[in-house]
Amino acid sequence: MADDTPLLSDHQPPPTAAPGEKPLRTMDSMIELCIGEFGRAQFAQAALVSLSWFFDAQQTFISVFTDSEPLWHCTDPARCTPGAADLCGIPDGSWSWDENTVGRHTSVVSEWGLQCATPFIRGLPASSFFAGCLLGGLILATLADSSLGRRNLLFHTCFGMAITSLLTAFSTSIWAYAALRFMCGFGRAAIGTCALVLSTELVGRRWRGPVGMVGFILFSLGFLSLPAIAYANRGGSWRVLYLWTSVPTLFYCVLVYFFVYESPRWLFVKGRKEEAIQTLKSIAPPEKHSRLTSSFFSSAPFLGNDFDPSAADVDIFSAMKLLLARRWALLRLSAVMVVSFGTGMVYYGMPLGLANLSFNLYLGVASNALSEIPSALAALLFIAKLSRRLSLLAMTTVSAVFSALCILRGEPWGRLQMWFELVSFFGGCTALNMLLIYTLELFPTCVRNSAVSMVRQALVLGGAFSPFLVAAGRTSGGALSYGVFGAVIGCCGLFVVCLPETRGGTISDTMEEEELKMMGRSRMSGVATLA
Incomplete structure (x- = not known):
């Protein structure tokens, strides 16, 4: 029976100090000592940062409506067959x-x-968007860990997405449209990663799961807003959808620029202790301001005092070098990226393929978007109560089975097709939510943003193949695309067994700290952990 251990609770002891010295405090415990686990200022910061997911979702799924094939009707019954599957076989006029x-x-x-x-x-156009996400993720991935930081990169990516989305409304050809979608994907590549990492680094251990889920729920609401906007604009130009989604994003960028703080954890790791202390003062309740001084942190037995700023500030790709140089980090990253690839094919492909199935597009998209909310709640329950690995394996298997069922035709399968698609999408969403939180726990602060970003790039890579599969599956009623979706997520989900379990543990700040924890786990279990 699962116990009630909260996400990332402090079951593992911190690294030990030398004999005769006080035990070293982790950065988790120091930040919680100074500002608490979750106060009003932390809630405001986390909510404002997580709001970026809402606008990110709109640009991610807007092509479901702008790029769909509209309904048509016959004007000359003598030469036109109503309900024909292929318009190319019907004479023009x-x-x-x-x-x-x-x-x-x-x-x-x-x-x-x-x-x-x-x-x-x-x-x-849709694949160009995902290709832009891939390239942007590879180029921007490490900037949040190295030179720009979480807050600055969040602002720049949101602003880039908003501007290119606004320009997309004025496209003059399919080629210009695809190019602007590529630029939009490049601009938004780091939004989800920065938002997730920054929001969870501002709160205590017990609140990382719920705060991470807030972002996922806001992403769901952004997705859900699309069918509402599209339905209100039915009969109007597709260009209006881009205007209605890009202008509010520009206003949000202003809020980020003036009101969002940088992660104090990242500032400490970069050796910018004074800035970190000022950030903590801005978030901490007034009664705790007196202890937030440089002398307090310098005198405390605190792991953050051992960070070497010169080693942490090599170049913009230093975080990736750290991930690739250590075998345990490379194995972890490879495994979670494979799982993410399969999840991405289902997560991005299924909404795009709804037009191929035999039900209303607005209702189908709204149902998919609504299913993301209970999937976020289910993910929160699973990560609080159950094993990360088993939960992920179960959800990817559920998604695979029900995606494969979508290819069945005839009675009664046709009437159940909508439910099969919803269950499969729900499983993929839940797996994705758990995978992102799991990735946060697997990697230390110095490379966390880069690792999460690479996992999201694998997710996007899976999504990049989806538009072609959906287009190719139009003549088969979606059988080809949904069959492939199920096979891929089922096979990729098996790689989760290669990852270590993180439930009940603390997160590390440096690679060395993580390796000390791995050595401690190995000594306790008597066997080496696959890491």
Whole structure:
């Protein structure tokens, strides 16, 4: 029976000091001693940072509506067959789009005549977005751990996403549109990573799980806002959707610039102790300000006093070098990236493939978005009560099985198809939420943002293949795409067994601290841990 140990509770002892000295405090315990686990200022900071997920979700899934094939009807029954699967076989002039008018198109498909284009052309804008996410993630991944920090990178990525999304509304061709979607993906590549890491580093151990889930829920709400916006704009231009989602993001960037603080953990690791103390003072309740001095931190038996700023500030790729130089870190990173790849194919591909299934697109997208909220709550329950590895394995298996069931045709399977898709998407969402929290626990502060970013890039890589699979599966009613989705997430999910269990442990700040913990676990268990 699972016990009630909260996320990242302090079951493991901190690294020991030399004989005769006081035990060294971890940065977790020092920050909690100074500002508490979760106060009003911490809540405000975490909520403001997590709000970026809302706008990120809108740009991630907006192509479900802007790039879909609109409804059409026959205008010449003698030459047109209603309900035909392929418009290319119907003579021009015998049919018309339902909601389009002169000079106004509800989709890029109708505006630029892409109904007969190849799967590559039709999937190009969405895949360009994911390709931009990949490149942006690789280039921007380590900036939050090295030179820019979490807060500055969050601002720049949100601003870049907002500007390119605004410009997308003025695209003049499918090629310009795809190029701007690529730039938008590049701009937003680090938003989720920065938001997750920054929000969880501002609170105590027991609150990291709930705070991380706040971001996931806001992402779900952002996803859910899309069918509402699209339904309100039905019959209007697809360009309006980009205007309605980009302008509020620009206002959010202003809030981030003026009101969000940098992570005190990152500042300590970078040797910027005075800035870290000032940040803690801004967050701490007034009665604790008196102890927040340089002399207090210098005299305390505190692991942060041993950080070497010169070693922590080599170059922008220093965090990746640390991850690749140590075998245990490389093995962990490889395993979580494989799991993330399979999860990404389901998470991004299923909403894009809804137009291929036999139910209303608005209702289907809204149902998928709504399912993300209980999936976030389920993930929170699982990480608080159950093993990380077993929970992830169970959710990826559930997603694989029900995705495969979506390919079944005829009665009664056709009527159950919507439920199969929802259960599979729910399993993929829950697995993704748990995987991101799990990744936070697997890697220390000095490389955490880079590790989470690489996991998200693997997620996006899985998503980059999805638009082509969805386009290719249109003639088969989604059978091809959903069958592949299920096979990939099922196989990739098996790699979770290669990872160490982190439930009930503290998180480390340096690679050396993590290695000391690994040695301690090995001595206690009598066997070496695969790490």
